[in-house]
Amino acid sequence: MKIDKSTALVTGANRGIGRAFVEALLEQGAARVYAAARQPDSLTELVQTAPDRVVPLKLDVTDHESVALAAETASDVDLLINNAGVLAFTDLLTGDLDLIRRDMETNYYGMLNMARAFAPVLATNTPAAMVNVLSVVSLASMPMIGGYSASKAAAFSLTQGIRKRLSEQGIAVHAVFPGPIDTDMARDLDMPKASPRDVAVASLEAVESGTQDTFPDPMAREVHSTWSSDPKALEMQFAAM
Ligand SMILES: NC(=O)c1ccc[n+]([C@@H]2O[C@H](COP(=O)([O-])OP(=O)(O)OC[C@H]3O[C@@H](n4cnc5c(N)ncnc54)[C@H](OP(=O)(O)O)[C@@H]3O)[C@@H](O)[C@H]2O)c1
Numbered sequence: 645m646k647i648d649k650s651t652a653l654v655t656g657a658n659r660g661i662g663r664a665f666v667e668a669l670l671e672q673g674a675a676r677v678y679a680a681a682r683q684p685d686s687l688t689e690l691v692q693t694a695p696d697r698v699v700p701l702k703l704d705v706t707d708h709e710s711v712a713l714a715a716e717t718a719s720d721v722d723l724l725i726n727n728a729g730v731l732a733f734t735d736l737l738t739g740d741l742d743l744i745r746r747d748m749e750t751n752y753y754g755m756l757n758m759a760r761a762f763a764p765v766l767a768t769n770t771p772a773a774m775v776n777v778l779s780v781v782s783l784a785s786m787p788m789i790g791g792y793s794a795s796k797a798a799a800f801s802l803t804q805g806i807r808k809r810l811s812e813q814g815i816a817v818h819a820v821f822p823g824p825i826d827t828d829m830a831r832d833l834d835m836p837k838a839s840p841r842d843v844a845v846a847s848l849e850a851v852e853s854g855t856q857d858t859f860p861d862p863m864a865r866e867v868h869s870t871w872s873s874d875p876k877a878l879e880m881q882f883a884a885m
Pocket residue numbers: 655656657658659660661662681682683686703704705706727728729730731750754777778779780821822823824825826827828829830
């Protein structure tokens with residue numbers, strides 16, 4: 645599908661990669677972008693960049709009522725960007741179980757809540773697309789972020805699990821697997837990071853070209869190459885980090 649004249653909804657739109665998605669969508673001619681955030685106040689500046697096209701929306705992806713209301717309000721969406729996410733540095737064996745649950749609740753169940761609520765909306769606005777922002781740790785666990793890795797692996801499985809059914813309804817489901825990106829989430833990671841814009845632009849290119857799986861930055865492409873040829877080597881590489 646084309647980005648030009650599309651009507652998109654971006655979760656976690658107030659900062660980081662989500663904000664970069666909104667900016668890239670506007671640059672590429674989206675007719676309307678619902679910028680969804682838990683705190684609509686945090687969207688004020690972004691809305692001011694294009695008040696005629698950016699519609700602020702209060703949305704917590706873990707809250708069923710909030711998700712249902714968003715699907716009712718944004719009934720013209722043909723491009724859903726499931727971007728909202730959280731990351732806790734937790735050890736699976738000794739870390740805070742509440743934080744491990746929060747990663748799963750947001751990154752897996754949050755995405756599932758959005759997919760279930762918006763599938764009927766997208767189906768009435770075809771050709772349509774859903775972009776699920778995953779991670780390179782969807783492919784193998786990085787033990788220092790073991791809970792997050794599990795949630796992103798689950799989100800990858802969810803993406804695969806809905807793809808065929810939705811494609812039969814005219815909805816393309818895209819997965820994006822970023823490496824480290826320069827946002828608040830990766831603030832404490834001391835390694836080279838790509839820009840949020842790179843992720844947004846590569847993801848929108850994938851929507852236009854119909855590419856199912858996208859590795860938007862140099863580290864992601866390296867990880868993909870290792871995983872494709874030797875998944876055990878990737879497991880060992882991440883375990884050593
Ligand atoms: N940065 C990286 O290195 C990296 C790498 C791979 C994948 N990713 C993925 O990319 C996506 C965006 O991450 P980011 O780097 O932009 O992180 P970020 O700067 O920390 O932003 C996360 C966004 O998600 C929102 N969010 C969190 N929980 C939410 C909930 N329950 N409901 C609605 N929104 C919620 C946050 O809203 P608040 O402002 O209200 O907290 C914020 O807008 C995530 O899915 C992340 O896992 C990031």
